[in-house]
Amino acid sequence: MDDAPPTPSGQPATEVEGTSKQWFSLGFLALAELLGMTLWFSASAVIPSLTTDWQLSSANAAWLTNAVQIGFVAGTFLSAFLNLPDIVNSRRLFAISALLGAGSNAAFAFFAQGLAIGIPLRFLTGVFLAGVYPPGMKIAATWSLRYRGFAVGLLVGALTVGSASPHLIRSLTTFPWQQVVLLSSALAIIGGAIVLVLVRDGPFAAIPAKFDPRVVVRCFTQRGLRLANFGYLGHMWELYAMWTWVPVFLITALELRGHSASLAGVIAFSVIAVGGVGSVLAGVLADRFGRTTITTVAMVGSGTMALLAAVLFDAPLVILVPVLLVWGLTVVADSAQFSAAVTELSPPEYVGTVLAMQTGMGFLLTLFSIQLVPLFVAAQGWPLAFVTLALGPAFGIWAMLRLRSLPEAASLAGGRR
Numbered sequence: 078m079d080d081a082p083p084t085p086s087g088q089p090a091t092e093v094e095g096t097s098k099q100w101f102s103l104g105f106l107a108l109a110e111l112l113g114m115t116l117w118f119s120a121s122a123v124i125p126s127l128t129t130d131w132q133l134s135s136a137n138a139a140w141l142t143n144a145v146q147i148g149f150v151a152g153t154f155l156s157a158f159l160n161l162p163d164i165v166n167s168r169r170l171f172a173i174s175a176l177l178g179a180g181s182n183a184a185f186a187f188f189a190q191g192l193a194i195g196i197p198l199r200f201l202t203g204v205f206l207a208g209v210y211p212p213g214m215k216i217a218a219t220w221s222l223r224y225r226g227f228a229v230g231l232l233v234g235a236l237t238v239g240s241a242s243p244h245l246i247r248s249l250t251t252f253p254w255q256q257v258v259l260l261s262s263a264l265a266i267i268g269g270a271i272v273l274v275l276v277r278d279g280p281f282a283a284i285p286a287k288f289d290p291r292v293v294v295r296c297f298t299q300r301g302l303r304l305a306n307f308g309y310l311g312h313m314w315e316l317y318a319m320w321t322w323v324p325v326f327l328i329t330a331l332e333l334r335g336h337s338a339s340l341a342g343v344i345a346f347s348v349i350a351v352g353g354v355g356s357v358l359a360g361v362l363a364d365r366f367g368r369t370t371i372t373t374v375a376m377v378g379s380g381t382m383a384l385l386a387a388v389l390f391d392a393p394l395v396i397l398v399p400v401l402l403v404w405g406l407t408v409v410a411d412s413a414q415f416s417a418a419v420t421e422l423s424p425p426e427y428v429g430t431v432l433a434m435q436t437g438m439g440f441l442l443t444l445f446s447i448q449l450v451p452l453f454v455a456a457q458g459w460p461l462a463f464v465t466l467a468l469g470p471a472f473g474i475w476a477m478l479r480l481r482s483l484p485e486a487a488s489l490a491g492g493r494r
Contacts, residue, residue, distance in 0.1 A: 099220050103228050105275040110213040111235040112268030113175045116182045116202050119261035120145050122243035123254035130254070131191055144196045146440060148203020149210075153437030156207050157293055162429025163286035167212040168272050174208025175269030179262035181205060186258040209268075210236075211433040214413075216272075218420040218428060220279030223364065225420065226371075226490060230360025230413040234353035237409050240320060241349035245342065286426040296434045301422040301485030304476045306435050308372060309415035311473025313439035315379060315466045318446040319408050320349055323401065326459055330390060330397065344398060348405035355410035363414045367493035368421075369481035372414050373474050378407035380470035387463035411473075418480075421488045 120142050128138045156162060162170060181201040189195035217228040296302050324345035331341050355375070363371040382404030389397050416432060423431040446466070453462040480486055486494040 099279070102276050102279065103217060103220055103231060105271050106213060106216055107231045107235040109171070109268040109271040109276065110209070110232050111239050112264040112271070113171070113178070113209040113213070114206065114236055114239055115261040115264045115268075116175075116178045116209075117145055117149075117206055118239050118243055119182070119258050120199060123257050126254040127195075131195075133192070137192060140192065140196055141199055143444070144199035145203040145206070146444060148200035149206050150203075150437050150441045150444070151200075152204035152207025153211060153433045153440070155204075156211070157430050157434040157437060158290060160286060160288050160290075160292065160427065160430045161208070162212050162215055162433055163283075163427050164288060166278070166285075167215045167429060168276060168278065170208050171212045171216070171272045172269035174205045174212075175265045175272075178202050178205035178209065179265040179269075182265070183259060183262040186255045186262075207433065207437075209265075211436050212429060213272075214416050214432050215420075215429040216276065216278065218279075218417070219282040222281055223491065224360075226363035226368065226414055226417045227357065227360035229417045229420075230356045230358075230363075233409065233413040233416075234356035234360075237353040237356055238350045241346045241352075245346040283425040283428065286430075289427070292424070292427045292430045293434055295423070296431060296438075299422070301480060301483060301488070302419060302431065304480040304483070305415055305418040305422055306438065307476035308376075308411075308418075308473040308480070309435055309439050310442055311469040311471070311476060312372075312376065312411055312415060313442050314446045314469030314472070315383065316408055316412065317440075317443035318450050318466055319383070319404065321447050322450045322454075322462070323348055323405075326386075326390075327401075329459075330394075333391075334394065336394075344401070348401045351402055351405045352409035355406040355408075356413050359410035360413055360417075363417070363493075364490055365493070367481075368414050368418045368489040369477045369486060369494050372411040372418075373477045373481075375407050375411035375414075376470035376473045376477070378410075379404060380467040380474075382407060383463045383467040383470070387460040387467075390459050418489055421490070422485060 124138050124141060127133060127141065128135075181198050185195060185198040185202070189198055213232055214229055217232050218225055221228045296306055324341055327341035327344050327348075331337065359371050359375055382400055385400045386397070386404060389400055416435065419431050419435055420428045446469070449465065450462045453465055481494045
């Protein structure tokens with residue numbers, strides 16, 4: 078095995094890649110990230126119960142989910158402009174944010190009796206989650222250069238399974254919504270404790286940075302970073318809209334075929350959760366064959382499956398479901414590789430800031446694509462909606478092929494484009 082390269086701080090790395098210590102920290106980091114982000118997942122799990130208990134319309138109920146996402150976008154932008162992930166130790170930022178998020182989430186269970194209190198508390202929870210997700214990816218990046226795509230892919234894979242879990246929970250359980258919310262707060266606190274006690278910063282961690290608001294501007298002015306972020310935006314245009322509306326699509330498709338709508342939750346869980354396998358597999362392949370190569374392949378796959386799903390709405394389930402499973406496998410496979418790419422293209426001491434900015438831009442875009450899908454469905458049906466989602470991967474493919482042709486691509490995956 079080759080000797081480890083020097084750290085971003087200029088000092089030789091004290092660890093060799095592939096050690097048990099590396100995988101120990103990455104494994105517990107993935108677990109901690111999953112536990113911390115249950116604060117987000119629980120919102121989707123309890124929406125049906127809240128709709129009944131609070132007598133909410135579908136539009137009002139959607140605001141409880143949107144509030145978390147809007148809060149997350151606000152938190153990531155604030156974090157990026159203040160350079161918080163690079164000025165504050167990422168492990169401490171993760172733990173503090175998980176604790177504060179658990180508190181606001183628990184307050185939702187104890188005090189919210191309607192939207193007037195519920196929406197601000199969900200927004201606040203989203204703000205605090207901005208201190209959990211991007212810092213977690215930064216910590217993962219400090220543990221590896223050679224296996225960075227796999228390291229970040231492991232985290233995104235765990236979160237993908239977590240994102241799918243509410244669909245299974247709703248199908249199999251009838252717990253009171255307050256218990257589900259309080260359980261997620263307890264799990265988030267445990268996740269923060271795991272990061273503090275069992276996870277350490279890796280040997281490729283950069284020295285603490287100084288406040289520099291100009292770093293945010295580099296996300297747009299530095300050519301390589303700009304194209305990597307463009308690829309991520311194309312990916313995000315499709316991803317969360319697909320995750321949000323495929324369960325509704327399945328309910329409609331199953332009812333037309335005379336099947337129970339409850340089966341939709343199980344299929345939706347499978348379609349989304351299989352993306353966890355895609356994230357890890359894409360990480361392994363990207364470390365070996367290159368970031369632009371694997372992200373392009375993944376987006377060709379997801380875009381093609383979106384188009385196939387558009388024309389197979391009336392097809393038998395034995396044909397439709399495998400297409401949706403391949404779509405779920407590929408739609409998130411590239412996500413971690415865009416994040417790994419910006420860690421390799423950005424100044425080492427400001428990796429956290431760039432990750433926060435990338436994540437914030439991506440989730441801001443999803444607010445629009447998620448809202449557009451039902452408008453297209455109402456106008457022309459599911460085919461038009463899914464064709465529109467395929468435009469995101471098309472844009473992302475252009476960005477990745479353009480990045481691949483530039484000298485900056487030599488910084489990706491040890492020179493593997």
